[in-house]
Amino acid sequence: MKGEMCxxxxxxxxxxxxxxxxxxxxxxxxxxAAQYIAGRPDWVFDKEYIEKAVSGxxxxxxxxxxxxxxxxxxxxxxxxxxxAYMSDRIGRQEEYSFxxxxxxxxxxxxxxxKDGQLKTEEHVDKLLNYIRxxxxxxxxxxxxxxxRDTQRELVKAGKFVGGRxxxxxxxxxxxxxSNHGRLLKKLEIVEEKAQVVRQIYHLAVYQxxxxxxxxxxxxxxxxxxxxxxxxxxxxxxSILTNPVYMGYLAFNRRVxxxxxxxxxxxxxxxxxxxxxxxEELVIVPPxxxxxxxxxxxxxxxxLGAAKKNPLEAYARGDQVPFCTGGKLAxxxxxxxxxxxxxxxxxxxxxxxxxxxxxxKSAYTGRYVCPQRxxxxxxxxxxxxxxxxxxxxxxxxxxxxxxxxxxxxxxxxDGRRKRLQRELEDLxxxxxxxxxxxxxxxxKIPEALRGTCCFSTQKLSGMIVENxxxxxxxxxxxxxxxxxxxxxxxxxxxxxxxxxARPDWxxxxxxxxxxxxxxxxxxLIGEICVREDEIRIRLKVRPGxxxxxxxxxxxxxxxxx
Numbered sequence: 001m002k003g004e005m006c007x008x009x010x011x012x013x014x015x016x017x018x019x020x021x022x023x024x025x026x027x028x029x030x031x032x033a034a035q036y037i038a039g040r041p042d043w044v045f046d047k048e049y050i051e052k053a054v055s056g057x058x059x060x061x062x063x064x065x066x067x068x069x070x071x072x073x074x075x076x077x078x079x080x081x082x083x084a085y086m087s088d089r090i091g092r093q094e095e096y097s098f099x100x101x102x103x104x105x106x107x108x109x110x111x112x113x114k115d116g117q118l119k120t121e122e123h124v125d126k127l128l129n130y131i132r133x134x135x136x137x138x139x140x141x142x143x144x145x146x147x148r149d150t151q152r153e154l155v156k157a158g159k160f161v162g163g164r165x166x167x168x169x170x171x172x173x174x175x176x177x178s179n180h181g182r183l184l185k186k187l188e189i190v191e192e193k194a195q196v197v198r199q200i201y202h203l204a205v206y207q208x209x210x211x212x213x214x215x216x217x218x219x220x221x222x223x224x225x226x227x228x229x230x231x232x233x234x235x236x237x238s239i240l241t242n243p244v245y246m247g248y249l250a251f252n253r254r255v256x257x258x259x260x261x262x263x264x265x266x267x268x269x270x271x272x273x274x275x276x277x278x279e280e281l282v283i284v285p286p287x288x289x290x291x292x293x294x295x296x297x298x299x300x301x302x303l304g305a306a307k308k309n310p311l312e313a314y315a316r317g318d319q320v321p322f323c324t325g326g327k328l329a330x331x332x333x334x335x336x337x338x339x340x341x342x343x344x345x346x347x348x349x350x351x352x353x354x355x356x357x358x359x360k361s362a363y364t365g366r367y368v369c370p371q372r373x374x375x376x377x378x379x380x381x382x383x384x385x386x387x388x389x390x391x392x393x394x395x396x397x398x399x400x401x402x403x404x405x406x407x408x409x410x411x412x413d414g415r416r417k418r419l420q421r422e423l424e425d426l427x428x429x430x431x432x433x434x435x436x437x438x439x440x441x442x443k444i445p446e447a448l449r450g451t452c453c454f455s456t457q458k459l460s461g462m463i464v465e466n467x468x469x470x471x472x473x474x475x476x477x478x479x480x481x482x483x484x485x486x487x488x489x490x491x492x493x494x495x496x497x498x499x500a501r502p503d504w505x506x507x508x509x510x511x512x513x514x515x516x517x518x519x520x521x522x523l524i525g526e527i528c529v530r531e532d533e534i535r536i537r538l539k540v541r542p543g544x545x546x547x548x549x550x551x552x553x554x555x556x557x558x559x560x
Contacts, residue, residue, distance in 0.1 A: 007080035007109075008046040009037055012070070014089045016055045026050060029085045036083065036113050046079050061091070061099050071099075074106040086114045087132050101126065155251040158274040160186050166244050167226045167235075168197045168283055187244070187281055194283045196223055200239055201284045205291050207514035211236040240296065241268075246289035247282035249274040252479070268293060272482065328365055329385055329516045330527060336369040336377070337530030343367040346378060367529070376531040387534055388527060392520070395538065416484065423480045426473050433470045440466065 011033040013026040030048070037043050051066050061067055067090075073079060082103060084090050089112070091099065100110050101120040110118040120126050154161050165171045165187055174186040196218070203209045203217060211233035218231045225231045243250045251272040253265065277286070326345060334343040346368030351361045365381025440463050446452035447459045454462070511519065528535040 006042055006044045008078075009043045009081040009083055010047045010049060010070070010073075010079045011037075011045070012049045012051075012066070012082060012084040012089060014051040014054060014066075014084075016053065026052070029089070032085055032113055033083055043081065055092075060093065060095060067091075067099065071102065071106075074103055074108045077107065079108070081109045081111060083111045083113070085112065087112050087118065097126070097132070152251045152272055155249045155272065156275050158249060158276060158278050160184075160249065161251075166242055167239060168193045168245065169281070189281065189283065197239060197245055197283050200236060201245075201288055201292055204240055204295065205288055206518070207512070208295070208518045209514065211240070240292050243271070243273065243289065244281060245283045246286040247277040247279060248286075249278065270479065272479070327363070327513060328367065328381060329513050329520060330367065330388060331517075333520060333524055334367055334384065334527040334529055336371065336373055337528045337533065337535070338373040338375055339369065339371040341370050343379070343529065344370050347381070379529060384529065384534070388536065391536055392523065395523070419480050419484055423477065423484070426477050426480070430470065430473050430477070433466055433473065437463065437466050437470070 011030070013029045013033070015026055015029075034045070037045050049066050049070055051064065054064060054066075070082060074082075087096075090096050090110075097120075100118050103110055104120045112118065115132070118132075160171075160174075168190060169187040170190050171185040172188045174184045200214055200218075203214045209217065214236045215231040215233050218225075223231070226235050239245070253268075253271055327347065328345055330343075331345060332342065335341065336343060344367070346366040347364060348366070349361050349363050351359065353359050367379045367381065367384055369377040371377070440459060443452050443454065443459055447454060447456045452459065523539060525537040525539050528537070
């Protein structure tokens with residue numbers, strides 16, 4: 001029917017995500033292309049190129065294997081026409097206009113069903129193509145913003161927005177259907193795994209273990225990991241930082257860093273939480289989760305300065321040792337009174353075999369000065385810890401409830417003022433950007449006529465950059481307004497006047513070495529050790545506690 005002069009047509013079908021596929025296929029675009037080819041007598045279908053779940057915005061030309069295949073076939077003149085549904089099916093970046101030009105130079109006509117032929121013969125044609133793909137890029141950004149806005153509102157409403165279930169949960173049918181006809185799911189607690197999550201938080205909060213040590217502890221207990229293999233520090237980190245375990249879904253925990261799918265983690269102050277706690281998702285209490293964050297952030301920032309209220313800080317995790325491992329409870333706190341260096345672990349273990357052939361060992365703990373000071377450089381664990389622990393127990397009997405209402409209110413007021421100042425600054429910058437964009441857009445007709453001082457490419461780049469900045473400022477403004485609104489809504493909630501005093505002495509006596517280190521770091525700033533004196537600098541009143549050693553008897557007396 002069709003003669004030899006018919007042009008060989010190859011079609012390009014593409015969707016950006018798996019959700020857009022229909023039974024792992026793209027039938028709508030294929031049907032539209034077949035109908036379009038049938039309407040042109042001089043065209044004959046030759047071959048189909050298909051890209052399933054490939055982004056035309058995040059990937060450039062070189063990263064898309066199908067486009068490279070098309071280019072290679074074009075160099076051998078294997079076909080005459082490339083047909084796509086729309087120009088955005090080819091790509092959503094400005095550089096794709098140069099890809100079309102490359103195909104044209106090889107004698108390939110590029111057509112789209114909705115936009116017609118994409119020519120590059122004349123200068124105006126090249127400019128129009130450039131603007132077309134520039135618009136495609138802008139539409140992709142707007143689509144991304146709409147998707148994020150929708151996800152944010154769903155999260156605020158307490159809805160699960162997709163992905164894998166966090167450890168400790170499973171996905172079940174929610175009974176709701178999305179606009180795309182897909183069955184939506186929700187989270188449900190798996191109690192066996194929830195127990196492991198509670199153990200992880202206990203090890204982090206009450207024993208001060210870090211990610212790697214917690215992972216090692218779980219592996220030693222042969223607890224099955226999240227995926228095949230062993231527990232990793234990164235997995236523990238993700239569990240300890242996910243607010244879902246206290247019953248709150250969160251959005252904006254990470255943001256895209258580049259088009260290749262890289263992400264950067266956001267500070268938790270930037271997260272957007274569900275408006276209400278989802279009680280059926282609670283695995284750990286909110287105060288435990290918050291304490292874990294404070295501990296993690298304190299270590300990250302390596303906070304060394306003491307806070308005003310150390311026991312409140314301990315309850316919330318503000319002050320923690322950077323390492324709670326080992327058998328010596330005073331490591332990191334005890335310093336040599338002669339040279340000022342921190343005392344190190346000088347412990348040793350004796351091994352022997354009894355007459356019956358039984359192998360035995362005995363651990364001897366020691367604190368050693370790294371400078372080996374002549375007057376004294378070594379203190380036994382039993383001696384030094386016995387004196388310090390006795391002083392700590394006596395001190396704990398007199399500790400009072402910690403009043404924190406005023407401090408908490410000052411923090412809230414300070415943060416509200418900072419947010420308001422930032423909001424005012426953002427509004428000023430937005431007004432300036434709007435004026436700049438208006439000026440640049442007025443120059444577009446001059447650029448098309450060639451009478452503007454800027455080239456069309458330069459002008460386009462300036463407009464795109466200004467639009468990007470404006471989007472970032474708008475996004476930040478929305479986040480600040482949401483935070484201010486949330487703070488206003490919570491302003492009516494009354495904070496407790498004080499933290500109820502626990503029985504610290506009982507807590508201390510029942511604690512293991514790791515927990516003792518956590519308590520000591522909250523209570524003691526430094527322990528200065530000399531031959532005839534042990535001076536303890538407390539972080540709470542009454543101040544320094546001086547322990548004078550009697551030279552003749554070796555008995556210690558305590559005084560304030």
